[in-house]
Amino acid sequence: MKIATWNVNSIRSRLEHATNWLQANPDVDLLCVQETKVVDEQFPLAAFTDIDYVVDFYGQKSYNGVALIAKAPLENVRRGFAGVLPAADVGDLDAQKRVISAEIQGIQVVNVYVPNGSAIGSEKYEYKLAWLKLLKQYLTALLQENPDLLICGDFNIALEDIDLHNPEKRAKHIMSSDVEREALQDVLALGLQDAFRKFNQEPGQYSWWDYRAGSFPRDKGWRIDHHYLTPNLYDRAVGCVIDKAPRELTKPSDHTPVIVEL
Amino acid sequence: MKIATWNVNSIRSRLEHATNWLQANPDVDLLCVQETKVVDEQFPLAAFTDIDYVVDFYGQKSYNGVALIAKAPLENVRRGFAGVLPAADVGDLDAQKRVISAEIQGIQVVNVYVPNGSAIGSEKYEYKLAWLKLLKQYLTALLQENPDLLICGDFNIALEDIDLHNPEKRAKHIMSSDVEREALQDVLALGLQDAFRKFNQEPGQYSWWDYRAGSFPRDKGWRIDHHYLTPNLYDRAVGCVIDKAPRELTKPSDHTPVIVEL
DNA sequence: GAGTAGTTGG
DNA sequence: CCAACTACTC
Numbered sequence: 091m092k093i094a095t096w097n098v099n100s101i102r103s104r105l106e107h108a109t110n111w112l113q114a115n116p117d118v119d120l121l122c123v124q125e126t127k128v129v130d131e132q133f134p135l136a137a138f139t140d141i142d143y144v145v146d147f148y149g150q151k152s153y154n155g156v157a158l159i160a161k162a163p164l165e166n167v168r169r170g171f172a173g174v175l176p177a178a179d180v181g182d183l184d185a186q187k188r189v190i191s192a193e194i195q196g197i198q199v200v201n202v203y204v205p206n207g208s209a210i211g212s213e214k215y216e217y218k219l220a221w222l223k224l225l226k227q228y229l230t231a232l233l234q235e236n237p238d239l240l241i242c243g244d245f246n247i248a249l250e251d252i253d254l255h256n257p258e259k260r261a262k263h264i265m266s267s268d269v270e271r272e273a274l275q276d277v278l279a280l281g282l283q284d285a286f287r288k289f290n291q292e293p294g295q296y297s298w299w300d301y302r303a304g305s306f307p308r309d310k311g312w313r314i315d316h317h318y319l320t321p322n323l324y325d326r327a328v329g330c331v332i333d334k335a336p337r338e339l340t341k342p343s344d345h346t347p348v349i350v351e352l
Numbered sequence: 353m354k355i356a357t358w359n360v361n362s363i364r365s366r367l368e369h370a371t372n373w374l375q376a377n378p379d380v381d382l383l384c385v386q387e388t389k390v391v392d393e394q395f396p397l398a399a400f401t402d403i404d405y406v407v408d409f410y411g412q413k414s415y416n417g418v419a420l421i422a423k424a425p426l427e428n429v430r431r432g433f434a435g436v437l438p439a440a441d442v443g444d445l446d447a448q449k450r451v452i453s454a455e456i457q458g459i460q461v462v463n464v465y466v467p468n469g470s471a472i473g474s475e476k477y478e479y480k481l482a483w484l485k486l487l488k489q490y491l492t493a494l495l496q497e498n499p500d501l502l503i504c505g506d507f508n509i510a511l512e513d514i515d516l517h518n519p520e521k522r523a524k525h526i527m528s529s530d531v532e533r534e535a536l537q538d539v540l541a542l543g544l545q546d547a548f549r550k551f552n553q554e555p556g557q558y559s560w561w562d563y564r565a566g567s568f569p570r571d572k573g574w575r576i577d578h579h580y581l582t583p584n585l586y587d588r589a590v591g592c593v594i595d596k597a598p599r600e601l602t603k604p605s606d607h608t609p610v611i612v613e614l
Numbered sequence: 615g616a617g618t619a620g621t622t623g624g
Numbered sequence: 625c626c627a628a629c630t631a632c633t634c
Binding site: 099111125152153197208214263300301 | 632633634
């Protein structure tokens with residue numbers, strides 16, 4: 091089974107790219123997308139049902155938004171933290187639509203769009219840290235139901251220095267500060283391992299390149315889109331690759347897909 | 353010699369359409385464009401020089417803007433009314449960039465983007481009428497230098513009932529009210545005749561279709577883009593046609609080119 | 615640099 | 625409907 095993650099930076103702007111990619115990759119069973127930037131009523135559903143995919147979405151106007159695009163119906167689809175966690179714990183952290191989960195072939199899949207955090211120490215940075223804390227609580231609850239869990243998405247965090255092109259500046263940069271890394275490590279301490287690094291220990295492996303300053307042609311990227319797996323699944327994993335091709339197209343997303351095979 | 357007029361509704365948005373059209377119509381010596389919507393420093397000049405055209409432009413940010421795109425350098429290029437008319441007469445009517453003129457093969461060519469006028473009786477409607485009054489003064493001055501004059505462009509006026517699809521509503525509609533028609537007739541009284549009607553007396557000949565309400569597929573158009581000629585040139589004219597093809601393209605201008613042959 | 619939204623203008 | 629602008633976010 092193949093599961094992919096792709097921050098599309100607007101599902102409407104990237105509709106052709108997304109459907110073309112699915113058709114070029116017919117062995118992908120589930121594509122988890124982030125930053126759909128559209129309310130559910132306006133999600134471009136027909137483009138996917140026309141090519142025989144089913145879609146579950148959880149979106150909002152302009153910002154954020156996640157969706158699951160699959161070859162067959164998914165089970166137990168849950169939108170946001172509510173429904174899994176008590177409302178008192180969730181607070182207003184569901185106001186931004188950043189998490190959707192479902193089960194596929196007995197595996198619990200969680201698709202996340204972790205907050206960017208803007209700048210270290212900012213109000214958005216604190217939001218990012220609070221969101222990750224709640225994510226850990228959410229995963230803890232799901233793991234009690236199903237020990238085989240895969241969480242993928244845009245984490246907006248490069249965990250290791252080999253995951254970014256300019257590690258010398260990493261301590262003061264959003265997405266690579268110690269506090270963010272520790273917050274993510276705290277989530278992963280539930281027993282989650284990075285699928286990509288099971289197969290590839292090389293630096294220079296990126297999933298996101300800023301639109302600005304010719305980052306892509308200069309390959310000044312970051313690996314911030316991940317698949318993390320519980321032990322059983324990590325053992326089962328047979329491959330994990332970054333597909334740079336969609337980032338080469340005209341009017342691309344700034345992210346490119348990452349695909350894990352189980 | 354062939355001279356064309358085309359309101360491109362943003363030269364930057366229509367750059368491909370414009371260069372493709374020039375290459376598909378290599379016998380057009382001069383293309384007069386309107387609504388370039390760009391300041392001169394940002395005019396996409398290279399796209400035209402690369403295919404061996406010379407360009408003179410007179411533009412502003414967001415609105416209006418006119419340009420002359422020619423196979424060979426033009427003579428005596430004049431931007432705006434100033435330089436031809438006394439500043440006291442021009443007032444602030446050059447603040448909007450709507451007129452550029454030049455000489456080609458001994459012919460005085462004037463390229464205009466007449467104000468739309470918004471709604472009958474509005475402030476913009478009064479501006480349109482004042483602008484047309486000044487245009488007459490401008491043409492009077494140019495005619496003293498050269499009796500062979502061609503004025504073309506987007507006039508935002510349909511002079512006769514056969515020039516619009518819904519003449520029954522024409523009296524209360526901007527672009528076809530009596531006052532506007534009289535204002536334009538007063539300009540034409542200098543001795544200018546409509547090149548298109550020398551060759552074609554049929555109704556249903558349009559150069560503009562509103563983007564809204566499916567006007568183009570329903571052919572609910574207006575003929576508001578014209579070539580007016582002084583007597584010598586009118587006698588010399590051998591044809592005048594509307595080329596609907598560019599309006600069929602994806603992301604078209606709402607106007608399509610009109611070409612006169614002399 | 616590239617999305618979305620809202621506004622103005624046609 | 626389409627294009628420009630401003631303001632916002634990433």
